[in-house]
Amino acid sequence: MDLRRLLGIETPIVLGPFGGMSSVALTAAVSEAGGLGSFGLYGLGPDRIASVGAELRDRTARPFALNLWLPFQGPGERAPGDDFDRAEFDRAVAGLTDLFEEVGVAPPEWPVSPLPDFDVQLEAALAAGPAALSFVFGVPPAEVVEQAHRHGISVIGAATTVPEAVALEAGDVDAIVASGLEAAGHRPSFLADPEDSLVGGLALIPQVVDAVSLPVIAAGGIADRRGVAAAFALGADGVQVGSAFLATRQSAAPEVHRERIRSADAHDTVLTRAMSGRPARGLRNEAVRAIEEQGGRASFPLQNILTGVFRRRAAELGRPELLSLWMGQAAGLSRSDEALDVFAELAAGVPGDRA
Numbered sequence: 001m002d003l004r005r006l007l008g009i010e011t012p013i014v015l016g017p018f019g020g021m022s023s024v025a026l027t028a029a030v031s032e033a034g035g036l037g038s039f040g041l042y043g044l045g046p047d048r049i050a051s052v053g054a055e056l057r058d059r060t061a062r063p064f065a066l067n068l069w070l071p072f073q074g075p076g077e078r079a080p081g082d083d084f085d086r087a088e089f090d091r092a093v094a095g096l097t098d099l100f101e102e103v104g105v106a107p108p109e110w111p112v113s114p115l116p117d118f119d120v121q122l123e124a125a126l127a128a129g130p131a132a133l134s135f136v137f138g139v140p141p142a143e144v145v146e147q148a149h150r151h152g153i154s155v156i157g158a159a160t161t162v163p164e165a166v167a168l169e170a171g172d173v174d175a176i177v178a179s180g181l182e183a184a185g186h187r188p189s190f191l192a193d194p195e196d197s198l199v200g201g202l203a204l205i206p207q208v209v210d211a212v213s214l215p216v217i218a219a220g221g222i223a224d225r226r227g228v229a230a231a232f233a234l235g236a237d238g239v240q241v242g243s244a245f246l247a248t249r250q251s252a253a254p255e256v257h258r259e260r261i262r263s264a265d266a267h268d269t270v271l272t273r274a275m276s277g278r279p280a281r282g283l284r285n286e287a288v289r290a291i292e293e294q295g296g297r298a299s300f301p302l303q304n305i306l307t308g309v310f311r312r313r314a315a316e317l318g319r320p321e322l323l324s325l326w327m328g329q330a331a332g333l334s335r336s337d338e339a340l341d342v343f344a345e346l347a348a349g350v351p352g353d354r355a
Protein backbone atom coordinates (compact mmCIF):
# COMPACT_ATOMS: atom_id res chain seq x y z
CA MET A 1 0.00 0.00 0.00
CA ASP A 2 1.09 3.56 -0.68
CA LEU A 3 2.83 5.02 2.37
CA ARG A 4 0.79 8.23 2.24
CA ARG A 5 -2.49 6.30 2.21
CA LEU A 6 -1.29 3.93 4.95
CA LEU A 7 -0.43 6.82 7.28
CA GLY A 8 -2.99 9.36 6.07
CA ILE A 9 -0.29 11.93 5.21
CA GLU A 10 0.22 14.22 2.21
CA THR A 11 4.00 14.15 1.89
CA PRO A 12 6.04 10.98 2.55
CA ILE A 13 8.43 12.65 4.99
CA VAL A 14 8.73 11.28 8.52
CA LEU A 15 10.30 13.16 11.41
CA GLY A 16 12.43 10.58 13.23
CA PRO A 17 11.57 10.00 16.89
CA PHE A 18 14.14 11.18 19.43
CA GLY A 19 14.06 9.08 22.61
CA GLY A 20 14.63 11.53 25.47
CA MET A 21 14.79 14.48 23.08
CA SER A 22 11.48 14.66 21.20
CA SER A 23 9.39 17.79 21.47
CA VAL A 24 5.67 18.24 20.99
CA ALA A 25 6.34 21.46 19.04
CA LEU A 26 8.54 19.76 16.43
CA THR A 27 6.38 16.64 16.11
CA ALA A 28 3.24 18.73 15.63
CA ALA A 29 5.00 21.09 13.20
CA VAL A 30 5.96 18.22 10.87
CA SER A 31 2.48 16.66 11.05
CA GLU A 32 0.87 20.04 10.38
CA ALA A 33 3.18 20.51 7.38
CA GLY A 34 1.75 17.28 5.88
CA GLY A 35 4.42 14.78 6.96
CA LEU A 36 4.42 12.33 9.85
CA GLY A 37 5.76 13.78 13.08
CA SER A 38 7.07 11.11 15.46
CA PHE A 39 7.63 11.40 19.21
CA GLY A 40 10.07 9.10 21.04
CA LEU A 41 8.65 7.58 24.23
CA TYR A 42 11.91 6.01 25.45
CA GLY A 43 12.09 6.25 29.25
CA LEU A 44 8.64 7.82 29.67
CA GLY A 45 6.05 6.45 32.09
CA PRO A 46 2.31 6.16 31.38
CA ASP A 47 1.31 9.56 32.79
CA ARG A 48 3.84 11.41 30.67
CA ILE A 49 2.85 9.36 27.59
CA ALA A 50 -0.80 10.32 28.16
CA SER A 51 0.11 14.00 28.46
CA VAL A 52 2.32 13.88 25.33
CA GLY A 53 -0.63 12.37 23.41
CA ALA A 54 -3.00 15.06 24.71
CA GLU A 55 -0.53 17.88 23.93
CA LEU A 56 -0.03 16.55 20.40
CA ARG A 57 -3.77 16.31 19.78
CA ASP A 58 -4.13 19.89 21.06
CA ARG A 59 -1.61 21.07 18.48
CA THR A 60 -2.62 19.01 15.46
CA ALA A 61 -5.58 17.03 14.18
CA ARG A 62 -3.26 15.35 11.68
CA PRO A 63 -1.61 11.92 12.02
CA PHE A 64 1.43 11.48 14.26
CA ALA A 65 3.51 8.49 15.36
CA LEU A 66 4.73 7.38 18.77
CA ASN A 67 7.91 5.34 19.12
CA LEU A 68 8.80 2.63 21.63
CA TRP A 69 11.93 0.57 22.28
CA LEU A 70 11.10 -3.13 22.50
CA PRO A 71 12.49 -5.01 25.51
CA PHE A 72 15.64 -6.44 23.93
CA GLN A 73 18.75 -8.07 25.37
CA GLY A 74 21.83 -6.99 23.46
CA PRO A 75 25.25 -8.66 23.76
CA GLY A 76 26.62 -8.36 27.31
CA GLU A 77 23.34 -6.90 28.61
CA ARG A 78 21.20 -8.18 31.48
CA ALA A 79 17.73 -9.41 30.59
CA PRO A 80 15.20 -6.55 30.36
CA GLY A 81 13.42 -6.20 33.69
CA ASP A 82 16.27 -7.77 35.70
CA ASP A 83 17.62 -5.72 38.60
CA PHE A 84 20.86 -3.85 37.98
CA ASP A 85 24.04 -5.35 39.33
CA ARG A 86 25.55 -3.47 42.28
CA ALA A 87 29.17 -4.25 41.38
CA GLU A 88 28.62 -3.06 37.79
CA PHE A 89 27.00 0.11 39.13
CA ASP A 90 29.92 0.84 41.50
CA ARG A 91 32.49 0.21 38.78
CA ALA A 92 30.73 2.47 36.29
CA VAL A 93 30.17 5.28 38.80
CA ALA A 94 33.86 5.15 39.74
CA GLY A 95 34.80 5.43 36.07
CA LEU A 96 32.58 8.50 35.62
CA THR A 97 33.75 10.37 38.75
CA ASP A 98 35.75 12.98 36.82
CA LEU A 99 32.75 13.80 34.63
CA PHE A 100 30.41 14.18 37.62
CA GLU A 101 33.00 16.43 39.28
CA GLU A 102 33.54 18.45 36.11
CA VAL A 103 29.91 19.64 36.16
CA GLY A 104 29.59 19.68 39.96
CA VAL A 105 26.90 17.01 40.45
CA ALA A 106 26.88 14.16 42.95
CA PRO A 107 26.97 10.66 41.46
CA PRO A 108 23.59 8.87 41.60
CA GLU A 109 22.96 6.69 44.64
CA TRP A 110 22.15 3.00 44.62
CA PRO A 111 19.54 1.74 43.80
CA VAL A 112 18.67 3.55 40.56
CA SER A 113 15.20 3.26 39.01
CA PRO A 114 14.83 0.91 36.06
CA LEU A 115 13.24 1.87 32.74
CA PRO A 116 9.42 1.92 32.69
CA ASP A 117 7.79 -1.44 31.95
CA PHE A 118 7.17 -1.97 28.21
CA ASP A 119 3.60 -3.29 28.58
CA VAL A 120 2.64 -0.26 30.66
CA GLN A 121 4.19 2.08 28.07
CA LEU A 122 2.41 0.22 25.24
CA GLU A 123 -0.99 0.49 26.89
CA ALA A 124 -0.54 4.25 27.33
CA ALA A 125 0.76 4.64 23.76
CA LEU A 126 -2.23 2.77 22.28
CA ALA A 127 -4.59 4.92 24.34
CA ALA A 128 -2.91 8.11 23.07
CA GLY A 129 -4.36 7.39 19.61
CA PRO A 130 -1.40 7.77 17.23
CA ALA A 131 -1.81 6.97 13.52
CA ALA A 132 1.25 4.76 13.82
CA LEU A 133 3.39 3.09 16.45
CA SER A 134 7.01 2.66 15.46
CA PHE A 135 9.31 0.21 17.20
CA VAL A 136 13.04 -0.32 17.41
CA PHE A 137 15.17 -3.28 18.57
CA GLY A 138 13.18 -6.17 17.22
CA VAL A 139 10.03 -7.54 15.69
CA PRO A 140 7.07 -6.48 17.80
CA PRO A 141 5.33 -9.57 19.24
CA ALA A 142 2.23 -10.76 17.32
CA GLU A 143 -0.13 -9.71 20.12
CA VAL A 144 1.33 -6.18 20.07
CA VAL A 145 0.80 -5.89 16.30
CA GLU A 146 -2.74 -7.30 16.61
CA GLN A 147 -3.58 -4.88 19.40
CA ALA A 148 -2.34 -1.92 17.38
CA HIS A 149 -4.29 -3.04 14.32
CA ARG A 150 -7.45 -3.48 16.43
CA HIS A 151 -7.02 0.16 17.46
CA GLY A 152 -6.62 1.18 13.78
CA ILE A 153 -2.94 1.98 14.37
CA SER A 154 -0.28 1.15 11.75
CA VAL A 155 2.91 -0.56 12.88
CA ILE A 156 6.36 0.49 11.66
CA GLY A 157 9.48 -1.58 12.34
CA ALA A 158 13.15 -0.68 11.88
CA ALA A 159 15.73 -2.77 10.02
CA THR A 160 19.48 -2.32 9.67
CA THR A 161 19.98 -5.34 7.38
CA VAL A 162 17.97 -7.27 4.77
CA PRO A 163 17.33 -10.27 7.10
CA GLU A 164 15.89 -7.87 9.71
CA ALA A 165 13.54 -6.38 7.10
CA VAL A 166 12.41 -9.87 6.08
CA ALA A 167 11.81 -10.78 9.74
CA LEU A 168 9.74 -7.63 10.23
CA GLU A 169 7.59 -8.38 7.18
CA ALA A 170 7.01 -11.91 8.54
CA GLY A 171 5.96 -10.23 11.81
CA ASP A 172 3.11 -8.46 9.96
CA VAL A 173 4.30 -4.86 10.37
CA ASP A 174 2.88 -2.35 7.87
CA ALA A 175 6.03 -0.43 6.88
CA ILE A 176 9.77 -0.69 7.44
CA VAL A 177 12.33 1.97 8.25
CA ALA A 178 15.58 0.94 6.56
CA SER A 179 18.22 2.59 8.70
CA GLY A 180 21.62 3.05 7.07
CA LEU A 181 24.80 3.29 9.12
CA GLU A 182 24.82 7.07 8.51
CA ALA A 183 21.91 7.57 10.91
CA ALA A 184 22.10 9.46 14.18
CA GLY A 185 21.37 7.86 17.51
CA HIS A 186 21.23 4.18 18.40
CA ARG A 187 21.74 1.51 15.77
CA PRO A 188 18.60 -0.59 16.27
CA SER A 189 20.03 -3.92 15.06
CA PHE A 190 18.45 -7.03 16.53
CA LEU A 191 19.53 -10.13 14.55
CA ALA A 192 23.29 -9.52 14.67
CA ASP A 193 25.55 -7.20 16.64
CA PRO A 194 25.20 -3.58 15.51
CA GLU A 195 28.92 -3.55 14.69
CA ASP A 196 28.27 -6.44 12.24
CA SER A 197 25.23 -4.68 10.74
CA LEU A 198 26.87 -1.60 9.31
CA VAL A 199 25.22 -1.31 5.91
CA GLY A 200 25.19 2.14 4.27
CA GLY A 201 21.92 3.50 2.90
CA LEU A 202 23.03 3.31 -0.74
CA ALA A 203 23.37 -0.48 -0.40
CA LEU A 204 20.65 -1.10 2.19
CA ILE A 205 17.65 0.71 0.70
CA PRO A 206 17.42 -1.01 -2.73
CA GLN A 207 18.13 -4.43 -1.22
CA VAL A 208 15.38 -4.00 1.39
CA VAL A 209 13.03 -2.72 -1.34
CA ASP A 210 13.75 -5.87 -3.36
CA ALA A 211 13.37 -8.19 -0.37
CA VAL A 212 9.99 -7.06 0.99
CA SER A 213 6.67 -5.98 -0.47
CA LEU A 214 5.93 -3.38 2.22
CA PRO A 215 6.50 0.39 1.98
CA VAL A 216 10.12 1.18 2.84
CA ILE A 217 11.10 4.39 4.63
CA ALA A 218 14.75 5.31 4.10
CA ALA A 219 16.58 6.71 7.14
CA GLY A 220 20.13 7.89 7.72
CA GLY A 221 22.13 10.63 6.08
CA ILE A 222 19.19 12.40 4.43
CA ALA A 223 19.26 16.12 5.15
CA ASP A 224 18.28 17.94 1.95
CA ARG A 225 16.38 17.50 -1.33
CA ARG A 226 19.26 15.59 -2.93
CA GLY A 227 19.16 12.89 -0.25
CA VAL A 228 15.39 12.61 -0.56
CA ALA A 229 15.56 12.31 -4.36
CA ALA A 230 18.30 9.67 -4.03
CA ALA A 231 16.25 7.62 -1.55
CA PHE A 232 13.28 7.60 -3.93
CA ALA A 233 15.55 6.72 -6.86
CA LEU A 234 16.68 3.69 -4.83
CA GLY A 235 13.05 2.60 -4.50
CA ALA A 236 12.07 4.00 -1.11
CA ASP A 237 8.46 5.05 -0.53
CA GLY A 238 9.33 7.69 2.04
CA VAL A 239 12.17 9.12 4.11
CA GLN A 240 12.77 9.49 7.84
CA VAL A 241 14.93 12.43 8.84
CA GLY A 242 16.48 13.05 12.24
CA SER A 243 19.52 15.34 12.54
CA ALA A 244 18.32 18.10 10.19
CA PHE A 245 15.11 18.48 12.22
CA LEU A 246 16.91 18.09 15.56
CA ALA A 247 18.93 21.20 14.64
CA THR A 248 15.82 23.42 14.53
CA ARG A 249 14.54 25.76 17.21
CA GLN A 250 11.38 23.61 17.58
CA SER A 251 13.45 20.64 18.81
CA ALA A 252 14.09 19.76 22.43
CA ALA A 253 17.87 19.46 21.95
CA PRO A 254 19.88 21.92 24.04
CA GLU A 255 20.86 25.03 22.09
CA VAL A 256 24.55 24.07 22.05
CA HIS A 257 23.62 20.71 20.51
CA ARG A 258 21.49 22.33 17.80
CA GLU A 259 24.30 24.75 16.99
CA ARG A 260 26.85 21.95 16.74
CA ILE A 261 24.70 20.05 14.21
CA ARG A 262 24.59 23.15 12.01
CA SER A 263 28.26 23.96 12.49
CA ALA A 264 30.99 23.34 9.93
CA ASP A 265 32.70 20.72 12.15
CA ALA A 266 29.68 18.37 12.38
CA HIS A 267 31.65 15.66 10.56
CA ASP A 268 33.57 13.69 13.15
CA THR A 269 30.76 11.34 14.15
CA VAL A 270 31.38 7.96 15.71
CA LEU A 271 29.28 4.92 16.56
CA THR A 272 30.06 4.45 20.25
CA ARG A 273 28.82 2.52 23.28
CA ALA A 274 30.38 5.11 25.60
CA MET A 275 27.31 7.11 26.48
CA SER A 276 24.52 4.55 26.76
CA GLY A 277 26.10 1.09 26.63
CA ARG A 278 24.64 0.50 23.14
CA PRO A 279 26.22 1.73 19.89
CA ALA A 280 24.86 5.13 18.92
CA ARG A 281 26.10 7.72 16.44
CA GLY A 282 27.11 11.13 17.69
CA LEU A 283 29.94 13.61 17.66
CA ARG A 284 33.22 12.30 19.08
CA ASN A 285 33.58 14.82 21.89
CA GLU A 286 35.55 14.99 25.12
CA ALA A 287 33.05 12.92 27.13
CA VAL A 288 33.03 10.11 24.52
CA ARG A 289 36.85 10.07 24.45
CA ALA A 290 37.13 10.09 28.25
CA ILE A 291 34.68 7.20 28.70
CA GLU A 292 36.17 5.14 25.87
CA GLU A 293 39.63 5.55 27.39
CA GLN A 294 38.80 4.71 30.99
CA GLY A 295 36.89 1.45 30.35
CA GLY A 296 34.66 -0.04 33.09
CA ARG A 297 31.53 1.23 31.43
CA ALA A 298 28.19 -0.34 32.42
CA SER A 299 25.87 -2.07 29.96
CA PHE A 300 22.64 -0.56 28.62
CA PRO A 301 20.46 0.87 30.12
CA LEU A 302 22.48 1.48 33.30
CA GLN A 303 25.22 3.42 31.46
CA ASN A 304 22.60 5.64 29.82
CA ILE A 305 20.97 6.37 33.17
CA LEU A 306 24.33 7.16 34.81
CA THR A 307 25.68 9.43 32.08
CA GLY A 308 22.28 11.12 31.95
CA VAL A 309 23.07 12.63 35.35
CA PHE A 310 26.07 14.66 34.16
CA ARG A 311 24.64 15.22 30.66
CA ARG A 312 21.58 17.02 32.06
CA ARG A 313 23.79 19.35 34.10
CA ALA A 314 26.20 19.89 31.18
CA ALA A 315 23.23 20.99 29.05
CA GLU A 316 22.24 23.54 31.70
CA LEU A 317 25.80 24.80 31.80
CA GLY A 318 26.07 24.98 27.98
CA ARG A 319 29.00 22.50 27.91
CA PRO A 320 28.68 20.63 24.56
CA GLU A 321 31.92 18.73 25.15
CA LEU A 322 30.17 16.82 27.97
CA LEU A 323 26.84 16.09 26.21
CA SER A 324 25.71 13.24 23.99
CA LEU A 325 25.82 15.17 20.73
CA TRP A 326 23.83 12.64 18.72
CA MET A 327 23.97 13.45 15.02
CA GLY A 328 24.25 11.54 11.75
CA GLN A 329 26.88 11.59 9.03
CA ALA A 330 24.96 14.19 7.00
CA ALA A 331 24.63 16.63 9.91
CA GLY A 332 27.01 18.97 8.09
CA LEU A 333 24.29 19.55 5.47
CA SER A 334 21.91 21.01 8.07
CA ARG A 335 21.47 24.70 7.47
CA SER A 336 18.22 25.95 8.93
CA ASP A 337 16.97 26.34 12.48
CA GLU A 338 13.35 26.47 11.33
CA ALA A 339 11.39 23.18 11.05
CA LEU A 340 9.18 24.37 8.18
CA ASP A 341 12.22 25.41 6.13
CA VAL A 342 13.77 21.98 6.65
CA PHE A 343 10.47 20.35 5.68
CA ALA A 344 10.15 22.46 2.51
CA GLU A 345 13.75 21.68 1.50
CA LEU A 346 13.16 17.93 1.94
CA ALA A 347 9.76 18.04 0.21
CA ALA A 348 11.43 19.60 -2.86
CA GLY A 349 13.22 16.26 -3.37
CA VAL A 350 10.06 14.11 -3.39
CA PRO A 351 9.36 13.02 -6.98
CA GLY A 352 6.33 14.67 -8.61
CA ASP A 353 4.18 11.55 -8.63
CA ARG A 354 4.68 11.10 -4.85
CA ALA A 355 4.47 14.72 -3.74
Ligand SMILES: Cc1cc2nc3c(=O)[nH]c(=O)nc-3n(C[C@H](O)[C@H](O)[C@H](O)COP(=O)(O)O)c2cc1C
Pocket (backbone or CB within 6 Å): 015, 016, 017, 018, 019, 020, 021, 040, 041, 042, 067, 134, 135, 136, 158, 179, 182, 183, 184, 185, 186, 219, 220, 221, 222, 223, 240, 241, 242, 243, 244, 246, 326, 327, 328, 329, 330
Ligand atom coordinates in the same frame (compact mmCIF):
# COMPACT_ATOMS: atom_id res chain seq x y z
C1 LIG B 1 18.82 12.35 19.72
C2 LIG B 1 18.29 11.21 18.91
C3 LIG B 1 17.47 10.28 19.50
C4 LIG B 1 16.93 9.24 18.74
N1 LIG B 1 16.09 8.36 19.35
C5 LIG B 1 15.43 7.43 18.62
C6 LIG B 1 14.45 6.61 19.23
O1 LIG B 1 14.17 6.69 20.42
N2 LIG B 1 13.81 5.72 18.42
C7 LIG B 1 14.08 5.60 17.08
O2 LIG B 1 13.44 4.81 16.40
N3 LIG B 1 15.02 6.37 16.49
C8 LIG B 1 15.69 7.29 17.23
N4 LIG B 1 16.63 8.11 16.63
C9 LIG B 1 16.90 7.96 15.17
C10 LIG B 1 16.08 9.00 14.36
O3 LIG B 1 14.71 8.85 14.62
C11 LIG B 1 16.32 8.87 12.86
O4 LIG B 1 15.99 7.61 12.37
C12 LIG B 1 17.77 9.19 12.50
O5 LIG B 1 18.18 10.39 13.14
C13 LIG B 1 17.90 9.34 10.98
O6 LIG B 1 19.21 9.65 10.63
P1 LIG B 1 19.73 11.17 10.33
O7 LIG B 1 19.93 11.79 11.65
O8 LIG B 1 20.96 10.95 9.55
O9 LIG B 1 18.62 11.86 9.56
C14 LIG B 1 17.23 9.13 17.36
C15 LIG B 1 18.07 10.07 16.76
C16 LIG B 1 18.59 11.11 17.52
C17 LIG B 1 19.43 12.14 16.84
